[in-house]
Amino acid sequence: MAFADNLKTLPGVSHLAALNLVDAAEAVVATIENKPGQAGSLAVYNHLAQLYGAITPEAAKKGIELYAEQSEDARLSPGKHPNIDRLIGLIERGETLRVKQVFAV
Numbered sequence: 001m002a003f004a005d006n007l008k009t010l011p012g013v014s015h016l017a018a019l020n021l022v023d024a025a026e027a028v029v030a031t032i033e034n035k036p037g038q039a040g041s042l043a044v045y046n047h048l049a050q051l052y053g054a055i056t057p058e059a060a061k062k063g064i065e066l067y068a069e070q071s072e073d074a075r076l077s078p079g080k081h082p083n084i085d086r087l088i089g090l091i092e093r094g095e096t097l098r099v100k101q102v103f104a105v
Contacts, residue, residue: 016101021045
């Protein structure tokens with residue numbers, strides 16, 4: 001399935017303003033906001049956190065599947081899709097990021 005089709009199968013994220021991604025040292029290494037251009041990634045990362053409890057290497061592999069055709073574009077153009085690049089890096093390094101939800105008010 002295409003990324004747009006995969007997004008339709010994921011839980012909604014209208015209740016979220018953002019997700020903070022936290023490393024092992026408790027530092028926020030990235031924030032994915034609920035805004036145009038990031039809302040799809042917000043849905044993917046939120047779904048992965050719900051399924052796996054964190055963005056583990058296993059979760060990252062699932063995320064790359066969900067991004068579908070965009071994952072190949074990310075591999076061909078590093079830096080173009082930073083949220084996919086992050087998943088690739090987690091797999092390569094065997095790292096895990098915790099997810100903290102920021103709720104919309």
